[in-house]
Amino acid sequence: MQLYDTGMKHLLEPDTWKSLKVWLAEHDQRAFRAAQIRKWIFEGRAESFEAMSDLPKALRAELAGAFQVWTSKVVRHQKSADGTEKLLLELNQPPPNATQGVLYSAPEQIECVLLRDGERRSICISTQVGCAMGCVFCASGLDGVDRNLTSGEIVEQMLLLQRLLPAEERLSHIVVMGMGEPLANLDNLLPALNEASADDGLGISHRRITISTVGLPKQLDRLCELNTRYQLAVSLHAPNDELRNRIVPVNKNIGLADILATADRYFDVSGRRLTFEYVLLAGINDQPQHARELAALLSGRTALLNVIPYNPVAGLPYATPSAAAIRKFREILVEAGINVQFRERKGDAINAACGQLRRSTPGLSQIVEATTTPC
């Protein structure tokens, strides 16, 4: 990926912290400045080097000429009455003093969300511009995938959302459930999550970070080998391959048996309870026989089933099931002893299912206040 051709390094890129140390040494600066700057970024919520008030003024100016803190710009900021806030970001932004033009013809946009639930302050972040998985009901992949986000762009979402909180509140949870397939961008995701969990980063424990995946066995195996301790959520959406091939086309090359076997392995290695996700689509995967088949598939596993009523996407021919159909579906699972949770939809009024805002946005900066109708 090419940013503006200014030779500046993106400060939020995990590798840049090493370059910063070298740069400081070359500029006859004491080594502790690196930790000081990091603290300003992750804890102090500084917006710029200029705001780092215990750094000498001349040093602040020199740093601003060599390192770019932000490469994304908030082009829309939506707030819902339930406390959910959603940002639409435009990538590849120039540093504040840049004179050169951007190298992309079309702006690249991604979405990320802050959710408030009791004491919890969770964020939902994206890993790709678009998505290649092709799930038929999802807005994120309607135009395919453009590219993987860099680690720095993933960290940047965390920090932009953190800065929406009042000073006394901290981010408590991260779900990697925004645009894109996280396991298709593991090389950039894992360093970003390291920054999230690091003591001198955001300090969010691994057990409070969830990676949601369509289920890519090879990459799941990699997570097992790396011994990661993140929570894993696998998006099932169907209890058999015939139906899953239709809803989640990437399944044709994989199959449920392989996905469940690797997910079980991850459970064995990490000790983390698995979560399975199931988006309920009216008339497609919400029938009593689907619930029975799903119960048979999951019984005997230490797992949580998260059922999510479909969040309608403009232009797509799918609908949320009726309250009666949802109730029936739940009853069958509960009776079969499945640990099931029906997720409350947050931020409906602000298109909080990722990928939707990007499609509805002309690219103007604005703040939209909206009210939410919980399902």
Ligand code: SAH
């Ligand atoms: N690629 C990852 C992350 C995608 S988004 C994955 O497949 O898990 C996270 C979850 O939101 C997935 O389960 C996805 O299927 C679901 N989702 C996507 N669009 C939705 C919609 N319109 N309504 C409800 N859930 C949706």
